Amino acid sequence: MTYDLVITNGTIVTAANTFRADIGIRGERIAAIGENLNGQRVLDATDRLVIPGGVDIHVHMQMPLAPDVISADTFSTGTRAAALGGTTTIVDFVEAKGEESLLAALAARRAEADPQVVIDYALHMTIGPRDIAKLDEVPAVAAAGCTSFKLYMAYGLRLDDGQLLQALEAVRDVGGRPVIHCENWDIICTLIRRHLAAGRTEPRWHPRSRPELLEGEAAGRAIAIAEFVGVPLHIFHVSCGAVVERIRAARARGLPITGETCPQYLFLSDAAYEAPGVEGLLPICAPPLRPVAEQQALWQALAAGDLQLVTTDHCPFDRATKSRGLGDFSKTPGGVPSIEMRLAAVYQGVVRGLFSANRWVELCCTAPARLMGLEGKGDIAIGMDADLVIFDPHRHVTLSTAFLHENVDWTPYEGLELVGWPETVLSRGEVIVADGMCTGKAGRGRFVHRRSLG
Numbered sequence: 001m002t003y004d005l006v007i008t009n010g011t012i013v014t015a016a017n018t019f020r021a022d023i024g025i026r027g028e029r030i031a032a033i034g035e036n037l038n039g040q041r042v043l044d045a046t047d048r049l050v051i052p053g054g055v056d057i058h059v060h061m062q063m064p065l066a067p068d069v070i071s072a073d074t075f076s077t078g079t080r081a082a083a084l085g086g087t088t089t090i091v092d093f094v095e096a097k098g099e100e101s102l103l104a105a106l107a108a109r110r111a112e113a114d115p116q117v118v119i120d121y122a123l124h125m126t127i128g129p130r131d132i133a134k135l136d137e138v139p140a141v142a143a144a145g146c147t148s149f150k151l152y153m154a155y156g157l158r159l160d161d162g163q164l165l166q167a168l169e170a171v172r173d174v175g176g177r178p179v180i181h182c183e184n185w186d187i188i189c190t191l192i193r194r195h196l197a198a199g200r201t202e203p204r205w206h207p208r209s210r211p212e213l214l215e216g217e218a219a220g221r222a223i224a225i226a227e228f229v230g231v232p233l234h235i236f237h238v239s240c241g242a243v244v245e246r247i248r249a250a251r252a253r254g255l256p257i258t259g260e261t262c263p264q265y266l267f268l269s270d271a272a273y274e275a276p277g278v279e280g281l282l283p284i285c286a287p288p289l290r291p292v293a294e295q296q297a298l299w300q301a302l303a304a305g306d307l308q309l310v311t312t313d314h315c316p317f318d319r320a321t322k323s324r325g326l327g328d329f330s331k332t333p334g335g336v337p338s339i340e341m342r343l344a345a346v347y348q349g350v351v352r353g354l355f356s357a358n359r360w361v362e363l364c365c366t367a368p369a370r371l372m373g374l375e376g377k378g379d380i381a382i383g384m385d386a387d388l389v390i391f392d393p394h395r396h397v398t399l400s401t402a403f404l405h406e407n408v409d410w411t412p413y414e415g416l417e418l419v420g421w422p423e424t425v426l427s428r429g430e431v432i433v434a435d436g437m438c439t440g441k442a443g444r445g446r447f448v449h450r451r452s453l454g
Ligand SMILES: [Zn+2]
Pocket: 058, 060, 313
């Protein structure tokens, strides 16, 4: 029995196990896991970890924030950077414009992504206030393979609590999965107005307009509404212990509540907003970066199981676009790039002895795939898609704009030293990254059609 490709001599790490074995790949799938497998092509993984491809369920490629403001990574450049960082599946977003139907918006977003993606992808359907009138479309959206729904408690897409109730009921009724941005928008708007009126226009007033306590309050309110409706809820980009506490308490009561954090909240702090000029605007994102003490709370939460996964909320804007916030921090397009460094970034938890390599794989690959119903993704087993990363746990890298491949002229991680980096990346059996180069063709990635979860 000869396989198309065999990965040999590696240490396989899954969420559940660590063991030495060869992996045999036939076509796009894992066909065998065992000893002494023969392949037409062999990849030697001596001294390397072999893990499932990373799954990043929170990214924003070419996201239109305003008519003339769009996030800097296209589906092409962004999925290439993702692949180079060991991520083989992403979940991005659909937003309907005005009266546009949800199904038409889904088709339009797929038409943007399909010709460009280098790796596989799925989409969350956003339900904004204007989409409440379209909730009868939710079953058709789920049937079209889009079974998770994004709800906002902030920005123009913010739902009030009554709208949140209606949206959660609609998602519940199709066995879908709601994901939510939790902040208290009324208080944020009041604080921003107050700061600007007093001439406090610098980026240091950004975190002071979006307090931890009220991110916690918003998360608690969302959890309570989800409990009342009887639907699971996934809380996006947890930045602080105040939200962790709400998730921990809900889970302790047996509620199906999950939460994620992102590298920016694990590695950066609000001190970044003190930098002068545009430098202080660059790391503006929401929720904002927090005091350094919160980083420890988040790492602990990942280790203890109080947070279930790590995503990026990758949403870069270049320096020129970010500089719109000079003189008024609230005009800065929010978002930072993290898509390429996520897998290696979370591996630092293993390097620091905070959690096992299995937990790392669970946080970055297995848990996100399962939560989002991405069949065939996030694990190493016979029949799964051959989405695999050969990871060098010993390589030292220093992050910089020059080292990374994201389509943006800065990184918040300039100079950050990491131990461990992906060496070879396979997507459905095809080697798409080797020797630091991504050779996957634009458009080879596929839309992952998901089934309803319940
Ligand atoms: Zn986001």
